[in-house]
Amino acid sequence: MIPAVFEYYRPKDMAGVLSLLEEHGDDARVMAGGHSLIPLMKLRMADVPHLIDLQDVGGLSGIDIGSDSIRIGAMVTQSDIIDHAGLASAAPILREAALQIADPQVRYMGTVGGNVANGDPGNDMPGLMQCLNATFAVIGPDGERDIPAREFYEAAYMTAREDEEVLTAVTIPLPRGGYAYEKQKRKIGDYATAAAAVQIVRDGDTCASASIAMTNLSDTPIYSEEAGTALVGTSVDDAALKAAATAMLGDIDPTEDNRGPVAFKNHVAGVILRRAIERAWSRA
Amino acid sequence: MSKKMHIKLNVNGKDEEFLAEPRELLIYTLRERLNITGPHIGCDTSHCGACTVTINGKSVKSCTMFAAQADGAEITTIEGIGGADELHPLQTAFKEHHGLQCGFCTPGMITRATKLLEENPDPTEEEIRFGMAGNICRCTGYQNIVKSIRAAAAEMNAAKEAAE
């Protein structure tokens, strides 16, 4: 498969990227690792007359762990996340999730920025970032702005980022408590049938706070505030687990596809969420 | 047709320079332009790993990268790993442990395995299966591929110890 004709650019700085985006409007797209975009271009499902490769733009590959937040540059790859010892101790859920994305070859290329900007409901990092209450920094012709991950996703491939804006970094408050990223897939390297990101804070025997987000069960990732609330103040016993699952099922809206019918997806979502909560609680 | 680009690559230690359309995928550059036919096209959809090459120290599916993206890069294919007169320990191990049947996946398997062993010189069976998950084989059932990689790791570690 060969993509349609396009012009290729490799600007050295963000100013170069932004001026190309301004010049070519809708006809231009940035490319990070290319491991979502190139397959779509080969299938001619994405038409990109002007392709702007971000690989030479400086300042997008840092991982900075601060005292209350972590900043991850847009061009940090999934394998960078897996290999970063500081990140593995400061926010272990990132590594646990990254290890469940795709396969080694894809993880060397796939970036955090591409994964969260793509807008494909199958991507794992959008739900993860909603669970962690991340903020996405974007830069455009009118300067920089921050968009909360929980407000970023509008529909499949539709996000709050404007076409002429570039995502530069993801910032997450330093996560606290126990964590789990649990994913059901048909085979290694597959997108989720259902996945759950859970972060739980424990106070003695009770749950003090819980954050829950689900992947590939709607046309956007689903942050289920009510599922988290259902756990707060409980000892995360069977009744609380059931209440959280019921609340989550009220928020998702899966559709039938080659991963199964709706009833099956709801079932798997419940099983995966229960496992994720139990594991996060055991680590809290 | 879009403007052709001037692209420079170093493939298996040799400098290559040519003009290509930006949409030329690296696998076609290797196979059709440079006649380096070790990397295969299995799926053409980024799943099978038959097209795996090493680019600047990373295992990459060359069907999912444009030659233009690789401009300036150092690339190693199976041809740069070992040949008939001097097999790499992985190639010897695949031969001795029946790590291949039809051989279609083998160049990608071995190229990926060189990188895996560089990152983890003494992997467990589980680590091999996880680290090789981007390479699909339709013949062997993987048992003998895992066995071959373990045997090659042992061989390479023994050689390293002997040299020290």
Ligand SMILES: Cc1cc2nc3c(=O)[nH]c(=O)nc-3n(C[C@H](O)[C@H](O)[C@H](O)COP(=O)(O)OP(=O)(O)OC[C@H]3O[C@@H](n4cnc5c(N)ncnc54)[C@H](O)[C@@H]3O)c2cc1C
């Ligand atoms: C075989 C296979 C299996 C996979 N399995 C999974 C999986 O299980 N889970 C998962 O989450 N992903 C999976 N992926 C996708 C992979 O993780 C992608 O690499 C990732 O989704 C996109 O990252 P990228 O850097 O390759 O982005 P690209 O493909 O370069 O870009 C994707 C989109 O985001 C836009 N974009 C990229 N960077 C920016 C930026 N900085 N600012 C604004 N827009 C930007 C591009 O314009 C494009 O529209 C898989 C891919 C393959 C090929």
Ligand code: FES
């Ligand atoms: S041909 Fe590239 S992954 Fe199958």
Ligand code: FES
């Ligand atoms: S040996 Fe035939 S595909 Fe692997």
